[in-house]
Amino acid sequence: MSIIYLLIPIAIILASIAIWGFFWSVNSGQLDDLESPAHSILYDDDEDLIPDEAKIHKPAHTPTDKPQ
Amino acid sequence: MNAPEGNKHNHLSCFHCGLDVPSGSQYFTTIDGQPRQMCCPGCQAVAQVIADGGLENYYKHRTNEASSPEALSVTEQLKAEFELYNHASVQKHFVSELADGSKQATLVIEGITCAACVWLLEHHISSLEGVQLASVNLTNHRARVQWDDEQIKLSDIFLAMHSIGYQGHPYHPDKEEQLLEQETKRAMRRLGIAGVFTMQIMMLAVALYTGANGSLESNYENFIRWASLVLATPVVFYAARPFFQAAYRDLRTRHLTMDLPVSIAIGGAYTASIWATITASGEVYYDSVSMFTFFLLIGRFLEMKARHRTGKAGNALLNLLPASAILCTPDGEQIVAANELQQGDRILVKPGHTIPADGDIVQGSSSIDESALTGEYLPLTKREGDSVVGGTINVENPIHLTVTQVGASSQLSSIVRLLERAHEEKPKVARLADKVSGYFVSAVLIIAATVGLYWWQVDPGHAFWVTLSVLVVTCPCALSLATPTALTAATGTLRQHGLLITRGHVLESLAKATHIVFDKTGTLTEGNLSLQNTQTLAELTEQQCLEIAAALEAHSEHPIARAFHRASHATSIVPAEQLTNHVGQGLEGYINGQRFFIGKPQFASQYCDTPLDFNHAPDDQCQWLLLASETEPLAWFGLSDPARKQAAQVVQQLKRMGLEVQMLTGDSSAAVGHIAHQLKIDKVISGVSPAEKLQHIQQLQDDGAQLIMVGDGINDIPVLAGAQTSIAMGSATDLAKTNADAVLISGELMRLPQALKLARRTRANIRQNLSWALFYNLIALPLAAAGMIAPWMAAIGMSISSLVVVGNALRLTKLGRTDQVE
Numbered sequence: 001m002s003i004i005y006l007l008i009p010i011a012i013i014l015a016s017i018a019i020w021g022f023f024w025s026v027n028s029g030q031l032d033d034l035e036s037p038a039h040s041i042l043y044d045d046d047e048d049l050i051p052d053e054a055k056i057h058k059p060a061h062t063p064t065d066k067p068q
Numbered sequence: 069m070n071a072p073e074g075n076k077h078n079h080l081s082c083f084h085c086g087l088d089v090p091s092g093s094q095y096f097t098t099i100d101g102q103p104r105q106m107c108c109p110g111c112q113a114v115a116q117v118i119a120d121g122g123l124e125n126y127y128k129h130r131t132n133e134a135s136s137p138e139a140l141s142v143t144e145q146l147k148a149e150f151e152l153y154n155h156a157s158v159q160k161h162f163v164s165e166l167a168d169g170s171k172q173a174t175l176v177i178e179g180i181t182c183a184a185c186v187w188l189l190e191h192h193i194s195s196l197e198g199v200q201l202a203s204v205n206l207t208n209h210r211a212r213v214q215w216d217d218e219q220i221k222l223s224d225i226f227l228a229m230h231s232i233g234y235q236g237h238p239y240h241p242d243k244e245e246q247l248l249e250q251e252t253k254r255a256m257r258r259l260g261i262a263g264v265f266t267m268q269i270m271m272l273a274v275a276l277y278t279g280a281n282g283s284l285e286s287n288y289e290n291f292i293r294w295a296s297l298v299l300a301t302p303v304v305f306y307a308a309r310p311f312f313q314a315a316y317r318d319l320r321t322r323h324l325t326m327d328l329p330v331s332i333a334i335g336g337a338y339t340a341s342i343w344a345t346i347t348a349s350g351e352v353y354y355d356s357v358s359m360f361t362f363f364l365l366i367g368r369f370l371e372m373k374a375r376h377r378t379g380k381a382g383n384a385l386l387n388l389l390p391a392s393a394i395l396c397t398p399d400g401e402q403i404v405a406a407n408e409l410q411q412g413d414r415i416l417v418k419p420g421h422t423i424p425a426d427g428d429i430v431q432g433s434s435s436i437d438e439s440a441l442t443g444e445y446l447p448l449t450k451r452e453g454d455s456v457v458g459g460t461i462n463v464e465n466p467i468h469l470t471v472t473q474v475g476a477s478s479q480l481s482s483i484v485r486l487l488e489r490a491h492e493e494k495p496k497v498a499r500l501a502d503k504v505s506g507y508f509v510s511a512v513l514i515i516a517a518t519v520g521l522y523w524w525q526v527d528p529g530h531a532f533w534v535t536l537s538v539l540v541v542t543c544p545c546a547l548s549l550a551t552p553t554a555l556t557a558a559t560g561t562l563r564q565h566g567l568l569i570t571r572g573h574v575l576e577s578l579a580k581a582t583h584i585v586f587d588k589t590g591t592l593t594e595g596n597l598s599l600q601n602t603q604t605l606a607e608l609t610e611q612q613c614l615e616i617a618a619a620l621e622a623h624s625e626h627p628i629a630r631a632f633h634r635a636s637h638a639t640s641i642v643p644a645e646q647l648t649n650h651v652g653q654g655l656e657g658y659i660n661g662q663r664f665f666i667g668k669p670q671f672a673s674q675y676c677d678t679p680l681d682f683n684h685a686p687d688d689q690c691q692w693l694l695l696a697s698e699t700e701p702l703a704w705f706g707l708s709d710p711a712r713k714q715a716a717q718v719v720q721q722l723k724r725m726g727l728e729v730q731m732l733t734g735d736s737s738a739a740v741g742h743i744a745h746q747l748k749i750d751k752v753i754s755g756v757s758p759a760e761k762l763q764h765i766q767q768l769q770d771d772g773a774q775l776i777m778v779g780d781g782i783n784d785i786p787v788l789a790g791a792q793t794s795i796a797m798g799s800a801t802d803l804a805k806t807n808a809d810a811v812l813i814s815g816e817l818m819r820l821p822q823a824l825k826l827a828r829r830t831r832a833n834i835r836q837n838l839s840w841a842l843f844y845n846l847i848a849l850p851l852a853a854a855g856m857i858a859p860w861m862a863a864i865g866m867s868i869s870s871l872v873v874v875g876n877a878l879r880l881t882k883l884g885r886t887d888q889v890e
């Protein structure tokens with residue numbers, strides 16, 4: 001049980017490191033925009049990287065029949 | 069591009085901006101292989117650019133419709149305006165040069181509505197050659213752009229933004245803006261401290277609770293207590309600081325709010341826990357203290373986020389002034405930064421440009437669009453000797469000015485000062501929770517003192533701990549959560565339905581409102597002229613007359629001309645030849661060799677056999693223009709600013725809900741009476757200045773009215789700031805939005821009665837929550853006073869009562885059936 005004399009201080013130090021990291025990220029502006037990163041992973045801008053045969057739906061149009 | 073057959077359907081909405089497509093519109097863009105209907109050439113052009121750039125995903129992911137772009141016919145002028153940003157003297161205020169020679173600037177972008185806009189902008193700008201980095205922030209609408217000046221000019225970047233429907237402005241951070249930023253960061257750091265350390269303390273608390281039956285050896289128990297003390301200290305001294313500061317301020321101003329009981333609970337429990345830790349006796353409450361702080365901070369953080377949401381354009385006022393001016397010196401014209409202008413400078417303002425400072429016209433005459441300041445959409449005619457105001461737009465001819473006022477003494481700044489004064493004089497809204505807390509605090513303190521005194525006489529050894537448990541049990545957790553949870557839930561619901569609430573008191577004061585005052589132009593009406601009525605006088609058909617009128621007005625950017633551009637659906641108007649503009653009178657020009665006039669009846673009919681004047685106009689409900697040839701009058705065109713579609717219905721509903729509806733407008737024309745009659749508004753005050761508007765609502769408020777003001781223009785800002793509750797339209801200027809308590813994003817007036825109903829329901833909900841919290845305290849208090857409550861019981865009781873409050877508040881996340889308005 002006396003291990004807690006070691007483990008609890010370690011926990012406190014780890015928590016302090018986490019806080020330091022959090023402060024750093026706030027101060028360096030990483031959390032200025034809390035909205036758009038949550039959406040950005042949803043954008044399918046990898047359409048061109050998927051091989052045609054692997055696509056579940058065939059693309060509605062190919063780049064050649066773009067509107068004039 | 070081939071049009072599908074369905075284009076005759078009524079009420080089709082534009083695929084790009086969601087506005088109704090006018091019947092017979094021929095604008096289409098192919099997106100994802102399907103022809104999509106557009107409402108105007110502006111939307112069509114923007115959608116085309118987006119589609120051509122392969123950025124069609126934007127339409128899949130967006131959650132709000134784009135704002136409708138202004139007509140894109142002004143590109144030449146716009147180009148010239150954007151090119152001003154390439155000048156070093158203009159750039160030195162917002163562009164910095166990096167070590168590798170590339171340039172970097174922060175821009176404010178208008179027109180961002182959702183995360184898909186950010187994606188679209190970032191992709192579109194980064195794809196330009198020479199742009200090294202483009203990152204857009206959705207929260208504050210700022211873009212950081214880095215580019216190589218040798219490959220691309222800043223004006224091209226502005227143009228690229230414009231082509232997809234966004235307006236860029238250079239960003240000059242002002243002091244207030246920086247303070248807001250600091251406030252946000254501090255709040256986040258507090259939240260982080262409270263969150264991380266609360267988790268640690270809770271872990272240790274589990275050990276203490278499970279060991280409460282004596283299975284934990286006392287030396288371990290003491291160690292865990294000391295560890296908790298170390299963890300709780302930053303939470304109390306750093307994270308909970310705003311509560312203590314607010315409580316101190318309350319004490320000094322003798323105005324009790326919820327912050328005082330909160331501070332007493334946090335401070336008291338923390339002090340007692342330290343005492344218990346040092347003396348190794350009694351109980352510790354570190355877990356309750358930090359958890360309580362964390363919960364409250366979350367509530368405050370969400371409230372602050374909502375408040376900051378609208379104040380993002382930052383230099384909203386500066387955006388009204390152009391970045392540069394053309395200075396006339398003996399050596400010729402030169403472009404200078406607008407903020408370097410001095411009194412007495414002579415400047416040239418080209419048509420379409422914004423006037424950079426207050427001044428007097430020394431040469432030329434033109435019409436000036438003052439809509440940004442006064443809300444009136446019709447330009448005023450100004451001649452030599454007349455004075456003009458910075459921030460207004462020169463519409464027709466080049467004019468030379470001598471600068472009379474710059475900076476703080478200009479008219480624009482004086483409106484801002486009026487605004488500041490209005491803010492100070494704004495009546496304080498007594499919040500229900502604050503009133504309750506006033507009684508609550510006194511009651512708790514008296515009871516705690518009585519209990520302490522009683523136990524001191526019965527059993528001095530127990531007195532301290534029993535008194536403390538009374539204080540902790542009555543810890544106003546549920547009480548202080550009662551209001552914020554209900555408000556947060558209702559605010560979220562309203563936001564989904566298009567009303568953005570930015571200040572905490574709004575929902576409460578909406579529920580109490582007795583009067584609602586509307587501005588006219590842009591609020592009850594659409595805010596732009598449209599062709600209402602055409603009456604032909606000769607053999608030509610309506611369509612032919614319209615085409616002639618459109619050809620005459622083809623080059624003009626006057627609001628009247630725009631009404632004709634919109635009304636004639638022809639995709640390309642062939643402009644008339646030898647167009648001559650008679651300022652304030654009308655236009656003349658030749659079509660197929662024949663001379664035509666359009667404008668004021670007396671002007672247009674000057675060569676006709678019988679000159680006409682306004683008395684011959686069909687009625688006085690619209691503004692009438694006459695189209696005439698050299699020999700005879702051809703047609704009357706009736707123009708007016710129509711009331712918004714649902715306005716009449718909304719006014720009627722508001723009246724039924726028991727509110728007094730008034731209209732307050734700077735306009736003094738006949739249109740005021742017409743609109744008031746149409747919407748059945750009985751009380752109308754017209755032709756008043758911003759200062760008089762403010763006076764009027766202050767008078768009403770002094771007489772005890774609970775007032776809601778709805779408006780949009782810069783001229784409404786002082787009123788918006790001075791009214792108890794103010795709502796700005798979504799199309800309003802940023803400055804107006806920042807100073808309003810709520811913003812009607814969609815511009816749908818129908819949301820107002822809905823919001824009022826939800827606000828009333830919220831008030832009922834808050835009352836239920838407060839009653840429950842008081843009821844819980846009433847039960848728990850005697851038990852604590854009798855010394856029967858252990859800390860873990862207090863903790864569980866507190867959590868359950870809080871959950872009940874939160875659960876009740878969640879009922880507000882849906883608009884009830886009664887709130888739905890068909």
